[in-house]
Amino acid sequence: MNPDWQAYLQSQHALIENGRVAHFSDAAAELSTTQSATVVTDLSHFDLIQFAGEDAQSFLQGQLTCDVSKVGSPAAAVATYGGYCNPKGRMLASFLLWRDNSGGYLMQLPSALRAGIQKRLAMYVLRAKVTLAADPGDSLVRIGVAGSHAGALVQSILGEISPLPLGVSQGERGSVISLSEERFELIIAHEHTAAVWQGLRKGARPVGAACWDWLDIKAGIPVILPETQEQFVPQMVNLDVIGGVSFEKGCYPGQEIVARTQYLGKIKRRMYLAGIKVQPGRAAMPIRAGDELFSADMGDQSSGTVVNAAPSPGGGYDVLAVIQISSAEASQIHWTSPDGPALEIMPLPYAVDP
Template identity: 30%
Template sequence: MEWQTRFSPLNLSTQDSLPELSVSLLDNFGMITIVGDDKKSYLHGQVTCDVVSLEKAQSTLGAHCDAKGKVWSVFRLFHHNDGYGMIQPKSAIEVELKEIKKYAVFSKVTIEESSDVILGVAGENADAFISTLSAETGDVRSIEGGSAVKAAPNRWLLVLTEEATQTLLDNNQATLTTHELWTRFDIESALPIVGSQAQNEHIPQALNVQALGGISFTKGCYTGQETVARAKYRGTNKRAMYIVRGTTSEALEEGAVELERSVGENWRSVGTLLTHYQFNDNQAMGLIVLPNNLDEDTRLRLVAQPECEWEIAALPYSLDDE
């Protein structure tokens, strides 16, 4: 449709100011929907977050794991239309859809990938803009053609039909841009992004899901719960997700971007970025899972660009257990 051609990349340096209102086309994200009489109980028994107590005006992060506690998906869950929506990286959905449906034959649920458009609204005018779309006041609001879901301060996800998307774009003055700007905001917020290349690699705590309210330790059984509980109560988890920043001599590739760390006079592989954002002044940032006992001043560098050193940046939240 014509509306898709309105979005263009927004090339920014580390010093450039951000738009007061931006709308990003999040074509790198998708959504799984769950409807049916057993939707709440079925989903509650599958994921790390508390589905039963999730109010209509609330959303939550959560993870879906295999039986060994390794993550298939990290998603944002919310009430949508007559069921639930689970927004997550599009590349993860093929595998996640198969896994989340594995036991659905025994319940009255319909689980499928949504065809709705996902947009990201951001900027100091974002909250005011959302208020023009709905008279509701919660963090999840019904709007014409879909839902608005608060993802962070001054950031909202919109899930809309194509017709509603066209109408919305015809009636606002926001900067329309591609998904890279939203990726930057997710990195700065240290929100885990688990695409296909990182599925079945990490337990939820290694992705900081517990620090973001995405794990309930009182809800009862779900797939992978024993591993997740052991990581909390026995301290078996030795990894965490961090923001890293550094220089680049050329643009980072879209695929796997590997880092290594200094060990004495040598360098040793330390992991692959979950996602990254490239500025236009030879700077970049990303998210990566690292050993949680590294010193903050640990030297890192790009494997493909060894002259470019990176460093661990401060997280916007605490990883300490309550």
Template identity: 30%
Template sequence: MSDTNRGLIELRGEDSLKFLQGQVSCDLHQLSDDNFIRGCHCTPKGRVIFLFSAGLKDSDCIVLETHPSIVDTAIASLKKYAVFSKTKITDISDQKLSIEPELSDLDRLRAGIADITSGTTDQFIPQMLNLDLLNFISFKKGCYTGQEVVARAHYLGAVKRRMYLLNLSTNCVPEIGQALFNIEGKQLGTIVNAQANKQGQIEALAVLATSSSDIKRIVIDQTEISVERLDLPYELG
């Protein structure tokens, strides 16, 4: 295990797996000592609170790796449901371990994998972040918090917003959660993550209305800029 700048949450106790299985989108029964699994924890309305990679630390201990800014929010949300479970939920971000192979923020962005932070929590259903295309969701595992909303969007095809990879013609990295508008002033979407590349260009993941995904110019922070849609390493369908 290697050092990481990610946040780490430990769930320890005999009920940890059973408890977490009822709270997250992935099927934790697929976990083993030599593999990890990605998932999300949602509100009852199906909005993503945080994303994570889960791994087994030992037989009664699961560790969730997530964005450091969301650790406190994640723990508080999980603890609301853990009152009657034999599990202890702890911030162990000071420990030197990682659940999955480390990616730079830019590589993660280019892989089309969102990071939910304190600036974007409780805003998107999983499909808006393409989590259904990235194996963050099991549609066979049964009930979990927010499952009805997530399943309805999946089976009815009611996803009108998706996450896209964009190249923005600006020198300023936009803030996470910043709104994007068209030149008429209508909001088109939201910045999920953004990074400057070695060429000084800004690459971003943004949730946009699918009807606006091919727009060429946007307004961000009252400045009009050109935008290019880049290919993701998976099909949006």
């Protein structure tokens, strides 16, 4: 996190822990507001990798699951979700990718993964004319805005925004990615962040990072974390459903396994949205990514894994979890043990084929 930006957020009553905003004084009230009103939050717990050079597109096309050619030009750009896999098709990272003002690319992923993924990708540059760099000096600040009035609020401050799904609009003070009709990410040059934040605060309540985590979960957007690296092929976390996998492009690490899963086999695990009401005696045990799930049909063998978890406005936690499809259809799923708190499966905001 940019030190000046961190100091500014702290002047706005932000409590910052481990590089992310925990809350702005009242975490429970902020979460409740996120469910019913318009909110604004800092997204510095994600990092950026910049890709530049004339071979940047072809390099990324040969490394990632998504079709980089469809990201488009800076003048008419869209962002895309995507994944980076090991040779066995297991995901090392998920990310959001878009073009920057210079014609290169920006990849956004959790801060805990950035250095390792950047180093691994750099190993494959070889003779390609492409450079990789972390955002120098944290010069680009990312801000999330969500709620029924979010679009009008963002537009009043930054001008016209793209109506396209994952559309990217460019302005003098930064860019806006339209994540949905009611959710936007702003990528703002550091010198404009205080003014933009103050403008947003006139119509939105500042909230902690966990509130954005909850919005990602409710949107069915998986975020691979250190606890879940190399556990899932992209289809298990529905990356194919949200446009993060191309089955028409050429090779990339793990492509053969990903394609075989799609065309020759039936996937046995898929990602579900669920709620978990934590029992009173377990209140001190937060639900986390990587936690195992169990069901009667699998006995003592795990039938699933938590991908992401965040406190729910209604109490307990909401989670994205990869679960054995047969278990989800036949049994009650439980957290951490066969007799642990039960998961209440909820509908995802998109259709998923078995």
